[in-house]
Amino acid sequence: xxxxxxxxxxxxxxxxxxxxxxxxxxxxxxxxxxxxxxxxxxxxxxxxxxxxxxxxxxxxxxxxxxxxxxxxxxxxxxxxxxxxxxxxxxxxxxxxxxxxxxxxxxxxxxxxxxxxxxxxxxxxxxxxxxxxxxxxxxxxxxxxxxxxxxxxxxxxxxxxxxxxxxxxxxxxxxxxxxxxxxxxxxxxxxxxxxxxxxxxxxxxxxxxxxxxxxxxxxxxxxxxxxxxxxxxxxxxxxxxxxxxxxxxxxxxxxxxxxxxxxxxxxxxxxxxxxxxxxxxxxxxxxxxxxxxxxxxxxxxxxxxxxxxxxxxxxxxxxxxxxxxxxxxxxxxxxxxxxxxxxxxxxxxxxxxxxxxxxxxxxxxxxxxxxxxxxxxxxxxxxxxxxxxxxxxxxxxxxxxxxxxxxxxxxxxxxxxxxxxxxxxxxxxxxxxxxxxxxxxxxxxxxxxxxxxxxxxxxxxxxxxxxxxxxxxxx
Numbered sequence: 001x002x003x004x005x006x007x008x009x010x011x012x013x014x015x016x017x018x019x020x021x022x023x024x025x026x027x028x029x030x031x032x033x034x035x036x037x038x039x040x041x042x043x044x045x046x047x048x049x050x051x052x053x054x055x056x057x058x059x060x061x062x063x064x065x066x067x068x069x070x071x072x073x074x075x076x077x078x079x080x081x082x083x084x085x086x087x088x089x090x091x092x093x094x095x096x097x098x099x100x101x102x103x104x105x106x107x108x109x110x111x112x113x114x115x116x117x118x119x120x121x122x123x124x125x126x127x128x129x130x131x132x133x134x135x136x137x138x139x140x141x142x143x144x145x146x147x148x149x150x151x152x153x154x155x156x157x158x159x160x161x162x163x164x165x166x167x168x169x170x171x172x173x174x175x176x177x178x179x180x181x182x183x184x185x186x187x188x189x190x191x192x193x194x195x196x197x198x199x200x201x202x203x204x205x206x207x208x209x210x211x212x213x214x215x216x217x218x219x220x221x222x223x224x225x226x227x228x229x230x231x232x233x234x235x236x237x238x239x240x241x242x243x244x245x246x247x248x249x250x251x252x253x254x255x256x257x258x259x260x261x262x263x264x265x266x267x268x269x270x271x272x273x274x275x276x277x278x279x280x281x282x283x284x285x286x287x288x289x290x291x292x293x294x295x296x297x298x299x300x301x302x303x304x305x306x307x308x309x310x311x312x313x314x315x316x317x318x319x320x321x322x323x324x325x326x327x328x329x330x331x332x333x334x335x336x337x338x339x340x341x342x343x344x345x346x347x348x349x350x351x352x353x354x355x356x357x358x359x360x361x362x363x364x365x366x367x368x369x370x371x372x373x374x375x376x377x378x379x380x381x382x383x384x385x386x387x388x389x390x391x392x393x394x395x396x397x398x399x400x401x402x403x404x405x406x407x408x409x410x411x412x413x414x415x416x417x418x419x420x421x422x423x424x425x426x427x428x429x430x431x432x433x434x435x436x437x438x439x440x441x442x443x444x445x446x447x448x449x450x451x452x453x454x455x456x457x458x459x460x461x462x463x464x465x466x467x468x469x470x471x472x473x474x
Contacts, residue, residue, distance in 0.1 A: 383412035
């Protein structure tokens, strides 16, 4: 029985556990999940729950030289200290050494004792594999405890095992029972004379109170220290896994944020391309049909219609170049559409022969935010495109009113023509884009049929342009 060796060796064993813990962080074990038959990434359990759930390593394991630099010296210290202490512990076993009559004398090791010394040296070499194969240390420690040398190596193996296993309680309980049985044998038999011999000059005989108390106090204290070391190591391991889990979640959040930004940019480009090109191409299609009709009638002004087709086609190409420029250099280099451009938009359609009745009242448009500025223009553009598609040559009534007090009100109305077919096939993305733009600015959009007319009615709250933007635009 050894009073000093157990706690010291256990503390050293925990100090060596960091390398093994870090290696655990660098591993991924794939197990079949119990729900739905899906495979998931899972780590070892802690207590009744999981040690690490869906945790991936944040980095590669430490290099081999670094692990050896930490683990090898600790293993050497464990080996040397353990062998020296257990060489004293062979006095516990009858027949291995001849004890002196008093504590002042020296013990003599027998030939059988020499063989046991060689055995314990071989058993203690297992500490060099305690991180990867703690079971080997447990078996070697159990052999030494069964012989009666000491339970020090058994406690070292228990600490190594319990610090790295999800549910070590069965093995830990078995080790505790073995230690208590060792103490019982030491207190009630001639096995275990080393402890009293080291602690007192006059030791008496087994079964005396001092003998029994010393044996059990040493056993309980050793197990308590070992348990504290195990719980501390597991707590540190859980903390490391929590850090890894938090870092992994941060990385996932960053990836999702980046994906959302990219998706938002793709949707913005898709809306702009739809709003700009669909409008231009709808006008081109409308005037191409008029040009076809004019070619059959000598009285129509085919030249004017052809000029409008050419201008709209050229404008569509310019819009395409602008969108490609967005993709190459970023949206900051593009000049967004503005509220003031609504009048130009209406004038272009009137020039092409589309009958439009409009009321446009713009008050302080320069104070509107960039988002509101662009949204008003794009909503009017898409509403006109929709009217041209589904009711070619039908009159369009446009009402646009923008002021800082009431915000923006856009209303585009065109009659439904029962026999008219769409000039350009549509996919329904235009009206969806109008609703999305209105929702993005906390506005409302009503789009539908009422009393034989198709109505687009949008209300947007006022948004003031930031001062910094005004200064840049000045």
